[in-house]
Amino acid sequence: MNESAKKRPEFRNLNLFGDIPTYRLPLAALVSILHRVSGLLMLILLPLIIWLFDKSLTSEISFGTFRAAFEVGIGFVPAWLLKLVVLALIWSYLHHLFAGVRHLWLDVTHKTTKDFGRQTAAATLVAAVVLTLVLGAKLFGLY
Secondary structure (H helix, E strand, O other), rough: OOOOOOOOOOOOOOOOOOOOOOOOOOHHHHHHHHHHHHHHHHHHHHHHHHHHHHHHHHHHHHHHHHHHHHOEEEEEEOHHHHHHHHHHHHHHHHHHHHHHHHHHHHHOOOOOOOHHHHHHHHHHHHHHHHHHHHHHHHOOOOO
């Protein structure tokens, strides 16, 4: 074997307790993982979404129940907890939407460079968080 030939890198499995806590995920991987988490969160909260939609549209009385749930709570669930769950749902929807559009854009344009992936991942995270904060401020009555 020629000594001037480059030695190939040696890959090994990651140690769960040693390597995983110190492993730094790229932004694109974080967006991909959060895309899956947000989809799962929307699926789990689907009964709440259906209940809120039903209460908001059925009649004036049920709309009053809908508003009261956000003002004083419903049953043993306080209003602030319901608002936090809805805020998580807002983030989940926005992140899932932006990450899905990002994935579609990358698939259609075939721009799969590392820099472009990092830029679009950062844009996805920033857009979802900023819009969540704006809508969360409205939800909690700050404006």
